Amino acid sequence: MKFTTKKYGLLGLGFLLVAGLASASATTERTQLAKDNHGCVGEEGYSWCVKQKQCVRPSKVLIDNDLELTAENFHNFCENNR
Structure with missing residues (x-):
């Protein structure tokens, strides 16, 4: 299976989205103490x-x-x- 630049870009974007959501979740828990x-x-x-x-x-x-x-x-x- 050959990956194109477009597919790598989508994978990178997905990774950043997941990382951002995890970071936002940790911040939300902190403010609720x-x-x-x-x-x-x-x-x-x-x-x-x-x-x-x-x-x-x-x-x-x-x-x-x-x-x-x-x-x-x-x-x-x-x-x-x-």
Whole structure:
């Protein structure tokens, strides 16, 4: 079977169309993630830290401050300013 330039062009166009649709789908999913009152995206592992006045990953905050990885420690560190 002999492929002509026209057929290769159509194959290339089809590939670009599929790649574009996949990219658009990924972007749509990203914009649908819910944010809390502070703009933190919990589904990506972020929580609001009053002490640091920003969205943080609890595990990173606790590790950086040499604290055991527990919800109680995160709450005490960020909410109670201990």
